[in-house]
Amino acid sequence: AKTTQPPSMDCAEGRAANLPCNHSTISGNEYVYWYRQIHSQGPQYIIHGLKNNETNEMASLIITEDRKSSTLILPHATLRDTAVYYCIVRVYYGGATNKLIFGTGTLLAVQP
Amino acid sequence: DARVTQTPRHKVTEMGQEVTMRCQPILGHNTVFWYRQTMMQGLELLAYFRNRAPLDDSGMPKDRFSAEMPDATLATLKIQPSEPRDSAVYFCASGFEGISYEQYFGPGTRLTVT
Numbered sequence: 305a306k307t308t309q310p311p312s313m314d315c316a317e318g319r320a321a322n323l324p325c326n327h328s329t330i331s332g333n334e335y336v337y338w339y340r341q342i343h344s345q346g347p348q349y350i351i352h353g354l355k356n357n358e359t360n361e362m363a364s365l366i367i368t369e370d371r372k373s374s375t376l377i378l379p380h381a382t383l384r385d386t387a388v389y390y391c392i393v394r395v396y397y398g399g400a401t402n403k404l405i406f407g408t409g410t411l412l413a414v415q416p
Numbered sequence: 417d418a419r420v421t422q423t424p425r426h427k428v429t430e431m432g433q434e435v436t437m438r439c440q441p442i443l444g445h446n447t448v449f450w451y452r453q454t455m456m457q458g459l460e461l462l463a464y465f466r467n468r469a470p471l472d473d474s475g476m477p478k479d480r481f482s483a484e485m486p487d488a489t490l491a492t493l494k495i496q497p498s499e500p501r502d503s504a505v506y507f508c509a510s511g512f513e514g515i516s517y518e519q520y521f522g523p524g525t526r527l528t529v530t
Binding site: 390 | 464
């Protein structure tokens with residue numbers, strides 16, 4: 305399934321950052337994954353979910369009931385959260401391969 | 417703190433030379449991925465191994481690229497001969513396959529072919 309994200313967003317330091325993602329063609333057994341890439345580093349896993357909302361030490365993931373969109377929430381953004389955030393729907397081909405296909409992501413700029 | 421390691425971190429070479437990039441996956445992981453990142457194309461999957469067996473290399477130019485896993489602790493990506501258009505950052509990632517799983521990325525090898 306293809307995902308659509310805004311190319312860029314700003315957020316004030318200390319405030320919540322809400323990053324949206326549309327995945328209207330998601331299949332029933334596909335998971336939503338979020339990764340981020342800080343400049344010059346490898347991508348970093350943040351969180352994933354299937355249909356229920358998820359929370360870990362980094363972020364929360366809110367998935368709509370119809371699963372056609374989701375929102376990644378960073379509750380208290382810091383300057384170190386400035387990165388490109390990728391929303392990915394995991395493609396699963398009958399057990400033969402499991403791929404993560406990265407799109408262009410959202411560049412989140414946290415402002416002081 | 418287990419991490420994926422990649423060597424070298426930077427490589428500058430001349431067109432036509434062979435380039436070998438190495439990756440040490442996290443111990444216990446059974447999948448390894450090679451990605452390439454450029455400004456124009458973003459992150460592209462080149463190859464994917466499970467239990468050291470190549471499962472998918474459809475994203476890799478077959479004529480000059482090859483990927484192998486000689487053992488569970490080493491994955492290699494070779495380019496022979498290299499071309500300027502191969503200039504990119506090459507990332508290795510590893511993971512443990514299951515119903516849902518995450519991939520852990522290394523720091524990347526920045527390749528410049530002149």
